[in-house]
Amino acid sequence: MQFENILIQNKGRIRYIIINRESKLNALNQFTLAELHDAFAAAFEDESVGGIIITGAGKKAFAAGADIAEFEKIDIDGGRQMARNAQHNVFNFIVNSTKPVIAAINGFALGGGLELAMACHLRTAAFNAKLGLLEVTLGLIPGYGGTQRLTQLVGRGKALELIMTADMITAGQALEIGLVNSIAEPDELMPETEALLERILTRAPLAIAAAIKCVNATGDSGQNGFETEIEAFAACFGTEDFGEGVAAFIQKRKPQFKGK
Template sequence: MEFENILVEVKNRIQYITINREKKLNALNRFTLAELHEALTTALADKAVGGIIITGAGKKAFVAGADIAEFGGQDAAAGKEIAQNAQTTVFDVIANASKPVIAAINGFALGGGLELALACHIRIAADSAKMGLPEVTLGLIPGYGGTQRLTQLVGRGRALEMIMTADMITAADALQFGLVNHVTFPDDLLPKADEIMEKMLTRAPLALSAAIKAINAAFTDGVNGYETEIEQFAGCFSTADFTEGVSAFLEKRKPEFKGE
């Protein structure tokens, strides 16, 4: 499929998705969100893809927010539809993906852009990146999961401060807060993302999926995370990858996992 707002490339079992609206600082309009949904669901269904790396075109921005021009003149019902549609079709798809998703934050990650990164399983930032949720300066709050996922990562106090002041933070601050996993020089950003993803792709794919489900359960209301962990742990025993992993361990060789 041809995309207008994103670039998609698959290499060495990694699907690279680049938000490609550089002149608009890669802002997320409804067309970009629709294309992201298509690219993500296709990658998750493709057995040739083991993981996904999301980044932004150019050096200035990962994603500098939602396209605010689309919000003008909308009422509460429309606002609810905007947030619900984006969360359901993109942000929750990423957070609950059965394959690892890494955000490579190459520049400004603001508003919906930071929320996109927050939905990813792992975040890596260039040392020049700046992050923030400035929605209250527009009379809004984050609507793509930001109030929830930021709080899970950095805690209630820091989340409240970031959201209510609307201040941006540096990559160094984000690392200290636990918002990002690693900070690199800009030229090392994608290589670092590749390094982490390639390591994960040597592990058992079904076990990676089970780990994501179990960890997400810790933050899901009404779900007992310990019970989910037990169920996912038990399910691994019925996979060919478990048999291969144990055999390889006992035979002192590297396992060859097939995702079965």
């Protein structure tokens, strides 16, 4: 599959999805969002792919927000449709993936770019990265899930502060408040992100998928998270991977999971 604004790279079981609009600081226009949907759909369907790392081309930006030039002629109905399409096709699509997705934040992650990173299951960041939701400076609010996911990650008070001030924060500050999982020197960001994902990929894939589903249920008012966990826990007992995990533990060897 060929893309105009996306680069795809494979490294073992890791699929890299790279936003390739370096001259625009990897801003997320509608065409790029559509390509992101297709790129993630292909990765989720490919059995050779165990997990995904998404990052931005170059050293300046992960994704510096939406492409503001597209907003100029959008009315209320258009804004509603834009947000709904992006949520369904990209952001929620990532959140509900059964494969782990890590955002490697290699520079600016602003507005829609930070919302994209927050939709991923984990976030790593370079020491020089800057993060923020700047929408109120345009007379807008985050529209791709930012108000909800930031609150889940850092709490109501801090989320309101960051959204209402539109302040950018450093990677170190993001680590302190729980917005990112780890930080690294710029040259070490990708190796350390790969190492994190490789550790995850040694675990049972069906159990990883079940864990993602259960954690997501905590933010879904339509689900009882405890019941979701109970059912997912029970289902694990019917998998071949459970048998392999127990056998490997007893035999004091590393398990060989097959995702079955």
